[in-house]
Amino acid sequence: MQAINDISERHAEVMGLDIRRVTEPAAIETVSGLAGNIWRDHYMPIIGDRQVEYMLNRFQSPAAIGQQIVAGYQYFLLFRDLRPAGYFAWLADTANRSLHISKLYVDKTWQRSGLGSRIIAVTEQYCQAKGLRQIWLTVNRHNRSAIDFYLRNGFLNSGEVVQDIGGGFAMDDYRMVKALQPR
Template sequence: MQAINDISERHAEVIGLKVRRVTEPAAIETVSRLAGDIWRDHYKPIIGERQVEYMLNRFQSPDAISKQIAVGYQYFLLFCNARPSGYFAWLADTEDQSLHISKLYIDKPQQRSGLGRRIISVAEQHCRTQNFRYIWLTVNRHNQFAVDFYLRNGFVNSGAVVQDIGDGFVMDDYRMVKVLSVAEQ
């Protein structure tokens, strides 16, 4: 099995995903535009327009994404019918034997289609190849749609995390953890 871009291409195709690693400026721009569309649509009712714009600029601008990639985050674009339909990013911690999914966003027309579940499967497969013990992420605690999604997919809420992100804003999240059983590895 040929590994491409740190994800098994065969595994991604078997579960019906077209996934491409983001490394080039044009792909970074695509992720940033997609983030703007998804975040503005989904998060305005949860955290308000001002915080959405602040977070997009701070965390999902082309410059911010490039800096994250430079320190080890891996970004991936998800395609449906040759159209960018979502993205995800993770950061591996070999010392802790864990994978932090820092981003997992699907555009509205593709939500509830199983794509998020398939991305979790790709992350689990990656963990198996690296002998990682668990996957973790944070999710806004008022984003019940996403909290329920992660619970349905084997994650456990391990508690609240409130993080000051500047300009008077905080991320008010839950830390969600999925421990991989020995049989899964």
């Protein structure tokens, strides 16, 4: 892992976070393992074990994460007490002045502790520094706790998105959007 170069290290320290950009194979393995734990715990009741395993393999295996990083996604690990506590990934679209939060997951031990909101704050700071005016993401329509979290953090539901992801599965999501005020 490298020192954070796209997120202000000073801001991360002030927020009480240890955030590290993921670039090395060992860090990619850590993200993939963390994803497996978080997804199996949280999503099996929502989408079932077959779809969870399919999505982990397709989107959160070390190979898939590596391919996403090559394609321009930035992955970050969040540490608390020197242990991985969560991860997030985003892709900036400078032409549309927006940022897509592709992943934002916090281990259940640290959920409801403010870490997710701090990640949103760091993301907003990054967007402001880069002149991006909108953050967007998708969230499963049946993931009530995550939907409520995003609403509390200023996102608005802009509609349903159903996307075929292969293997006989589809992502049945809402698109959530947060407009940012220019500085």
